[in-house]
Amino acid sequence: xxxxxxPIRCYVSQAGNNRxxxxxxxxxxxxxxxxxxxxxxxxxxxxxxxxxYRLRLRDGQGLGELRWHSENKQHRLLGFFMGGxxxxxxxxxxxxxxxxxxxxxxxxxxxxxxxERQEVQTVEYDL
Amino acid sequence: MIxxxxxxxxxxxxxxxxxxxxxxxxxPFQIRALLKARGRTQDWLAKKTGMLQPxxxxxxxxxxxxxxxxxxxxxxxxxxxxxxxxxxxxxxxxEWSEKFDPESFNVPDFNAEMALLQSKQVxxxxxxxxxxxxxxxxxxxxVTRFLAGTHAVGAGAGGYSFPTGSVAALTGSGTAxxxxxxxxxxxxxxxxxxxxxxxxxxxxxxxxxQSPWPEVMSCQIQ
Numbered sequence: 001x002x003x004x005x006x007p008i009r010c011y012v013s014q015a016g017n018n019r020x021x022x023x024x025x026x027x028x029x030x031x032x033x034x035x036x037x038x039x040x041x042x043x044x045x046x047x048x049x050x051x052x053y054r055l056r057l058r059d060g061q062g063l064g065e066l067r068w069h070s071e072n073k074q075h076r077l078l079g080f081f082m083g084g085x086x087x088x089x090x091x092x093x094x095x096x097x098x099x100x101x102x103x104x105x106x107x108x109x110x111x112x113x114x115x116e117r118q119e120v121q122t123v124e125y126d127l
Numbered sequence: 128m129i130x131x132x133x134x135x136x137x138x139x140x141x142x143x144x145x146x147x148x149x150x151x152x153x154x155p156f157q158i159r160a161l162l163k164a165r166g167r168t169q170d171w172l173a174k175k176t177g178m179l180q181p182x183x184x185x186x187x188x189x190x191x192x193x194x195x196x197x198x199x200x201x202x203x204x205x206x207x208x209x210x211x212x213x214x215x216x217x218x219x220x221x222e223w224s225e226k227f228d229p230e231s232f233n234v235p236d237f238n239a240e241m242a243l244l245q246s247k248q249v250x251x252x253x254x255x256x257x258x259x260x261x262x263x264x265x266x267x268x269x270v271t272r273f274l275a276g277t278h279a280v281g282a283g284a285g286g287y288s289f290p291t292g293s294v295a296a297l298t299g300s301g302t303a304x305x306x307x308x309x310x311x312x313x314x315x316x317x318x319x320x321x322x323x324x325x326x327x328x329x330x331x332x333x334x335x336x337q338s339p340w341p342e343v344m345s346c347q348i349q
Contacts, residue, residue, distance in 0.1 A: 029144040034144075041227070068152065068190050069191040
């Protein structure tokens with residue numbers, strides 16, 4: 001059984017939708033396998049640092065991003081640290097300084113505030 | 128987690144992807160862990176492998192490159208360690224992936240490996256004597272022959288300071304005589320150090336990490 005040194009939790013909307021699970025479902029099999037391997041190793045890692053993790057996004061209001069490549073695309077998982085866990089709020093891709101979906105950062109900032117205000121639930125990453 | 132992976136592996140497409148992810152994403156974590164464990168930099172690895180630094184950067188970025196076997200062989204050569212490429216059941220691959228720990232993964236280089244084997248060669252007879260039990264960790268015939276014919280291992284490898292001849296005699300003795308000889312040395316060293324401490328049990332054999340006989344690890348055989 002693996003030891004998760006840095007647990008990851010997922011944003012769940014007020015309607016009960018796990019947004020990270022929704023993002024994961026939209027990935028191809030190769031993207032899913034790569035995300036699984038990457039996130040498993042990151043959960044076993046104590047100190048997140050570049051190139052895997054960017055701690056502060058510009059204009060991110062405390063958001064950071066996990067970064068990896070899969071299927072010739074740069075994948076991102078936006079989130080933040082709080083109380084010993086990392087909270088994943090939005091999954092997306094990144095190309096030439098632009099997120100896809102384009103509103104990923106805006107959405108992530110909104111979700112972050114909702115989690116901090118305890119307006120929504122989170123669940124442990126278990127995809 | 129294993130059950131989750133087992134469920135996903137039922138999908139043939141995911142199975143194929145899983146194998147690729149072990150190379151494209153898993154290997155970079157291994158290389159980075161080795162660099163960290165050895166206290167080496169990307170520049171060092173670039174020089175040792177004869178590759179350009181950006182290529183090394185790609186090799187340690189999860190999913191960025193698809194390293195081929197020849198590239199991995201060159202990396203293994205730089206770290207002076209082996210490279211296992213073999214076909215395995217999916218469950219074995221999944222178990223390896225599950226157990227892999229990026230914080231503690233390390234592979235000793237050849238010299239460190241030999242020093243480790245040598246230390247087992249010295250400690251195993253002590254464990255036998257302490258427990259009166261059969262050999263638990265003694266190396267097999269190949270390793271014994273290898274060590275007996277290797278001069279470097281007795282010349283301070285791994286921090287030991289036994290002269291080569293003494294170690295060869297110890298390893299070649301079939302342990303019984305060697306145990307008595309080594310124990311005598313331990314006691315001798317204790318006496319000359321002015322210590323009256325005589326170990327009555329063996330924490331190593333009991334699963335402890337610290338040797339009760341530090342003098343064993345540093346004594347000079349006269």
